Amino acid sequence: MADLQIRTMADMIAVGDKPEVLFWVGCAGSFDDRAKKITKAFSKILNKANVKFAVLGTEEGCTGDPAKRSGNEFLFQMQAIMNIQVMNAYEVTKIVTTCPHCFNTLKNEYPELGGNYEVMHHTQFIQTLLSEKKISIEGGIFKGKKITFHDPCYLGRANDVYEAPREILEKLDAELIEMKRCKAKGLCCGAGGGQMFKEAEKGNKEVNIERTEEALGTDAEIIAVGCPFCNTMLTDGVKSFNKEKEVRVYDLAELVEQAAEL
Amino acid sequence: MGISNLIFLLLLIVTVVLFVQRVKFIRGNILLGKPLDLSDNPSARWKKMFRVAMGQSKMTVRPISGLLHIFVYLGFVIINLEMLEIVLDGLLGTHRLFSQMIGGYYKSFINVFETLALLVFVSCLVFLVRRNVIKLKRFWSKEMTSWPRSDANIILIVECFLMAAFLTMNAADGALQMANVEDLGKFMLEHYSGVEMAGSGFLISSFIAPILPTDFESLALIERICWWFHISGVLAFLVYVTYSKHLHIFLAFPNTYYSKLQPKGQLNNLASVKKEVELMMNPSADPYATPPPSELEDELPSFGAKEVTDLSWKQLMDSYSCTECGRCTSVCPANLTGKILSPRKVMMDTRDRLEEYSAGKSTNGRDFDDGKKLLGDYITSEELWACTSCNACTDACPILIDPLSIIVDLRRSLVMEDSAAPTELNGMFSNIENNGAPWQFAQADRLNWKDE
Ligand code: SF4
Ligand code: SF4
Numbered sequence: 001m002a003d004l005q006i007r008t009m010a011d012m013i014a015v016g017d018k019p020e021v022l023f024w025v026g027c028a029g030s031f032d033d034r035a036k037k038i039t040k041a042f043s044k045i046l047n048k049a050n051v052k053f054a055v056l057g058t059e060e061g062c063t064g065d066p067a068k069r070s071g072n073e074f075l076f077q078m079q080a081i082m083n084i085q086v087m088n089a090y091e092v093t094k095i096v097t098t099c100p101h102c103f104n105t106l107k108n109e110y111p112e113l114g115g116n117y118e119v120m121h122h123t124q125f126i127q128t129l130l131s132e133k134k135i136s137i138e139g140g141i142f143k144g145k146k147i148t149f150h151d152p153c154y155l156g157r158a159n160d161v162y163e164a165p166r167e168i169l170e171k172l173d174a175e176l177i178e179m180k181r182c183k184a185k186g187l188c189c190g191a192g193g194g195q196m197f198k199e200a201e202k203g204n205k206e207v208n209i210e211r212t213e214e215a216l217g218t219d220a221e222i223i224a225v226g227c228p229f230c231n232t233m234l235t236d237g238v239k240s241f242n243k244e245k246e247v248r249v250y251d252l253a254e255l256v257e258q259a260a261e262l
Numbered sequence: 263m264g265i266s267n268l269i270f271l272l273l274l275i276v277t278v279v280l281f282v283q284r285v286k287f288i289r290g291n292i293l294l295g296k297p298l299d300l301s302d303n304p305s306a307r308w309k310k311m312f313r314v315a316m317g318q319s320k321m322t323v324r325p326i327s328g329l330l331h332i333f334v335y336l337g338f339v340i341i342n343l344e345m346l347e348i349v350l351d352g353l354l355g356t357h358r359l360f361s362q363m364i365g366g367y368y369k370s371f372i373n374v375f376e377t378l379a380l381l382v383f384v385s386c387l388v389f390l391v392r393r394n395v396i397k398l399k400r401f402w403s404k405e406m407t408s409w410p411r412s413d414a415n416i417i418l419i420v421e422c423f424l425m426a427a428f429l430t431m432n433a434a435d436g437a438l439q440m441a442n443v444e445d446l447g448k449f450m451l452e453h454y455s456g457v458e459m460a461g462s463g464f465l466i467s468s469f470i471a472p473i474l475p476t477d478f479e480s481l482a483l484i485e486r487i488c489w490w491f492h493i494s495g496v497l498a499f500l501v502y503v504t505y506s507k508h509l510h511i512f513l514a515f516p517n518t519y520y521s522k523l524q525p526k527g528q529l530n531n532l533a534s535v536k537k538e539v540e541l542m543m544n545p546s547a548d549p550y551a552t553p554p555p556s557e558l559e560d561e562l563p564s565f566g567a568k569e570v571t572d573l574s575w576k577q578l579m580d581s582y583s584c585t586e587c588g589r590c591t592s593v594c595p596a597n598l599t600g601k602i603l604s605p606r607k608v609m610m611d612t613r614d615r616l617e618e619y620s621a622g623k624s625t626n627g628r629d630f631d632d633g634k635k636l637l638g639d640y641i642t643s644e645e646l647w648a649c650t651s652c653n654a655c656t657d658a659c660p661i662l663i664d665p666l667s668i669i670v671d672l673r674r675s676l677v678m679e680d681s682a683a684p685t686e687l688n689g690m691f692s693n694i695e696n697n698g699a700p701w702q703f704a705q706a707d708r709l710n711w712k713d714e
Contacts, residue, residue: 006712027699029711036711057709061698069651070687071566071673073532075694077539108528113536153652158527184657188595193651197700198686201648204600211595 004040005047008057009090019054021125022087022117024097024106027062028228034235035098035228041257042098042122048262049134053096059086063105070194077113080105084115098122098253100154100227101192107159121155123226123252127164130171130256137259143173147255148220150179150211150234151186152227165226168252172259177218187211189233196229212237216247223249270352270493277497284504288582291620295575300520310662311519320660324589327392330385334421337382338511341428344375348493357453358435373465376432380466383425386418393418400588403597405607410586413506420502424495431488433470434481436463441478449478454485513583514661520576521662526653529670534563535678566674568637570616573671580663581612590655590665596648603648605655605665611640612668637672646673647684 012019023046028035046053064079087095095117097103107119120128129135147169155161162183169176181187190200190207200206212234215223223238225231228251235249250258300307313319318335321328347360361368393401393414401411438446438454440463446452463471474484503509510517522528567573590605591597597604615636623630634640646669655665676682683691690700698705 004712006709008709025708025711027701030708031699031701031703031711036714039711055709058706060708061705062694062700064694066700067691067694068529069670070683070690071670071675071677072683072691073535073565073674074539074678075691077531077535078543079694079698081539081543104525104527108525109531112531153650153654154527157653157657159525185593185654187593187598188650188652188654190595190599190650193649194687194690195650197690198647198684200599201596201601201603201644203596203648205598207595207599207650210599 004043006043007054009054009059009092010057012054013090017052018091020052021094021096021120022090022092023053023055024063024095024099024102025055025060026097026099026102026228028232029098030060032228032232034231038098038228038231038251038253041251041262042126042253044257044262045126045129045135045253045260048260049129051129051134056086063102063110065101065105066194066197068105068109069192070197076109080110080113080115084110084113087115087117092117094118094120096120096122096125098228098251100152100158101229104154104158121159121161121164121226123155123168124161124164126253126256127167130168135256135260137171137256138261140173141259142222142255145174145222146177146218146220147172147174147222147224148177148179148215148218149182149224149226150189150215150230151183152225152230153186153188153192155226156186157184165224165252168256169224172255174222174255177220179214179218181214187214189227189230191229191233196232206237208233208237209240212241216241216243221247222255223247224252224255225249226252264355267353267355273494273497274349274352277500280501281504284501287620288504288509291616292575292578292582294571294616294620295573295578296571298574298576300576303523306523307519307521310521310523311515314521314660314662315514315518318660320658320662323658327389330388333378333381333385334389337378337385337425340378341375341382344372344428345493345496348489352493369464372432376429376464376466379425379428383422383429386421386425390415390418390422400592403588403591403604403606404602405604405610406586406588410507410610413508414586416502417499417506417508420495420499424492424499427488427492427495429467430470430474431467431485431492432464433467434474434485434488436467437471437474437476438478438481438485439463446478449482451478451482454482507584507586510583510585510661513579517579517583518662520579522664522667526656529667532565532674534565537563564675565678566676567668567671568635568675568679570612570619570636572675573612573636573668577664577668577671578612578616580665580668581609581616583661584609584613584663585661586610587660589658589660590663593654593658595650595652595654601645601648602642603645605669608641608645608665608668609663612636615640637675641668641672643676643682646676649673 025039029039061083062079063083064076068076095106097106100121103119103121106117149165149169151162166176187210188207189211215234223234225234231249231251238244238247238249318332321331347358350359351357392398435454438451441455443452443455446455474481503511564572570578586606588606594603594605622632649669651666653666693700693702697703
């Protein structure tokens with residue numbers, strides 16, 4: 001494995017360089033052990049495709065999404081203004097992120113506050129790299145494997161991105177088995193709207209259990225996801241059914257990483 | 263003009279007066295909401311309205327109820343053409359006025375109306391069975407207390423009776439038309455003839471004719487009774503609708519027109535907060551500067567919503583448009599897993615509180631205060647904190663109602679006005695504030711993953 005080539009915006013500017021795209025890592029991608037693997041997988045893909053990218057590193061702060069959705073608009077706007085100041089100072093024009101929540105917030109809610117960028121989700125970005133042949137998948141380790149895809153609410157319903165993740169699975173030669181509730185009808189994993197950070201309200205079931213049940217019902221060997229929070233929720237769900245040996249939860253970036261043997 | 267024309271005229275006037283009064287009342291209530299400019303992008307809005315309200319594009323997601331609903335909808339729209347004739351007949355004392363105008367086509371028109379009437383009748387019967395015999399879950403959840411359930415049943419039953427009356431009326435009429443003028447003349451019923459449809463009667467109602475009496479006087483009596491029952495039923499229905507969840511037959515159109523054009527995931531950035539944040543972030547701004555006079559008159563800025571009047575007029579229109587179908591609740595992950603949150607209830611509560619609030623205000627004057635609020639007394643924080651902001655409800659709603667926007671506005675008030683967020687969320691807030699992430703990790707460690 002080649003060493004990861006990760007440069008920060010500050011590094012690049014210092015040597016008079018400019019990236020094509022800013023990789024917005026996000027809080028989960030920076031700190032959560034499971035999500036860090038996704039961050040690395042995606043970085044490897046970017047390295048492999050020779051994409052000139054940068055991260056903000058310690059200059060990045062939470063987009064404010066969990067605060068906003070929990071009703072703390074103040075905190076959200078403070079975060080947004082700080083991030084926008086940083087990015088505008090670096091003259092950022094294009095962002096890619098592995099988190100659909102960051103994606104949604106940066107793409108839809110920042111412009112009105114002065115942050116206008118072209119924002120892509122990493123599945124869209126990978127899909128473009130694949131179709132432009134900047135990376136190629138050979139060997140076909142997923143050929144014919146049964147994979148189901150869980151649509152993240154903030155990628156799917158919230159922003160109508162349904163095809164990019166599925167096209168990646170197609171390129172992997174995997175057998176995509178849809179859950180009954182998929183695409184616009186996809187069921188939430190239970191993490192959004194601040195739920196990730198609190199106990200669920202009183203009920204008779206956890207949302208992630210309901211969703212995992214459905215995913216397991218497809219008999220897929222892999223549950224593919226495109227969001228670090230969905231990843232946590234479904235991984236926990238699979239564990240609670242004691243199925244973590246048979247069924248794995250992977251981000252699409254990790255699947256591409258494995259398939260391209262990065 | 264005969265006495266019956268006078269009675270009809272009176273009935274029509276009373277209906278129109280009552281209806282207009284109700285429309286004004288509802289319009290006034292909707293305008294209790296905060297101003298919101300939705301005049302942008304009319305072409306996209308028209309398109310959306312055509313597709314979703316006229317084209318019923320969201321209804322077909324559930325094929326059975328979608329198809330039945332399209333029958334009822336088409337029936338409603340098209341049979342209303344026939345209503346024009348009925349009203350004119352009633353006022354002018356004519357009989358089947360249009361038949362004299364369009365001659366041979368008339369029968370074809372009536373045949374189409376009758377087919378639709380039959381489809382409406384059957385669809386409403388199936389709807390009744392689904393609600394009351396099969397007891398589909400979404401019609402029996404907690405917020406579907408006795409009034410909402412009866413409301414739906416009343417509408418469906420009345421609709422069935424109206425269609426039955428319409429068909430029976432045509433059956434009797436058709437039978438009379440087949441008799442010859444001289445015979446009818448003996449009973450002074452010659453106006454029933456001369457209608458261009460001799461032969462076998464109308465497409466559907468001719469099957470009812472055999473069970474009717476055959477003498478002319480009874481047929482004429484049946485025809486008249488059904489005519490009056492049908493038209494007074496329709497007029498009563500018109501007024502009833504304004505008290506009912508059935509208001510969507512009108513409001514679906516403006517409601518889809520004014521629906522959100524942005525991606526579903528986009529929440530509005532609160533303007534009141536924006537102002538404060540700008541002041542805080544801009545060191546050169548003078549916080550003690552006198553604001554321009556226009557702002558002085560404004561009330562204190564409020565953050566989020568506690569009461570219906572803190573919501574926008576569009577959110578209030580949403581509440582009046584809601585037809586209580588429960589599609590939203592039936593896909594809500596919180597509701598599916600036993601939490602008390604139900605997006606349908608959010609909409610019903612908003613409307614109930616709005617009606618209560620405006621009634622209170624009109625009897626007690628401007629400073630009306632019944633010690634109640636939408637937030638807390640109707641919609642509780644337990645409901646609000648169960649939402650995952652997944653947008654399943656907004657996607658499911660056939661008329662593009664947005665329950666999530668109300669949930670978020672109420673949460674905003676809980677958090678920013680009352681500091682009443684759950685403890686864990688307060689922890690998350692202070693983490694973001696202090697170290698730029700929802701967890702307790704130092705911002706300085708943000709790039710550590712690179713070397714791990
Ligand atoms: S956005 Fe909230 S209310 Fe609507 S379906 Fe999702 S969890 Fe339920
Ligand atoms: S909000 Fe929409 S989906 Fe929900 S009950 Fe009302 S009309 Fe039906």
